[in-house]
Amino acid sequence: MSDIEDEIREIVNRETRAWDTKDVKLLLSVFHPDMVWPWPPTSHHHDPIDWVFWAGRYDYGRWGRNWQQLFDTHELVHNRREIVKVVVTPEGDGAFAVVDVDTLWRDREGREQHWQGRACKVYSKVEGGWKMTMHTGLLDYGGS
DSSP, X not given: OOHHHHHHHHHHHHHHHHHHHXXXXXXXXXXXXXXXXXXXXXXXXXXXXXXXXXXXXXXXXXXXXXXXXXXXXXXXXXXXXXXXXXXXXXXXXXXXXXXXXXXXXXETTSOEEEEEEEEEEEEEEETTEEEXXXXXXXXXXXXX
């Protein structure tokens, strides 16, 4: 495994630790300022014609408040994530990680929010290290 693949695995694992510990500051440390995050309405909506944005372009304050609200109002029941594959550009300046996610949140009324499926997390090497520039919503590929 290359050093760059190790760096990408570290940033994926850092993001996982942030969810596990409900650490907004740690979570926000993985995002590039130009990050955008399209999301499918369900894990079966593979066609991006149906996708939406849950928030605009990355903004530290706005995204931080959004995630803090989730953390303050929901219990993390479980957060299982497995890195399936890491791919690095031949130039070593871009990468993506394929990650299987099974994260379950429960609010105070017992309603569950289940994030389950496969994500493609896209990274760019910038001054100061690797930052996530894009992330597909979680998709079910049947058997993933």
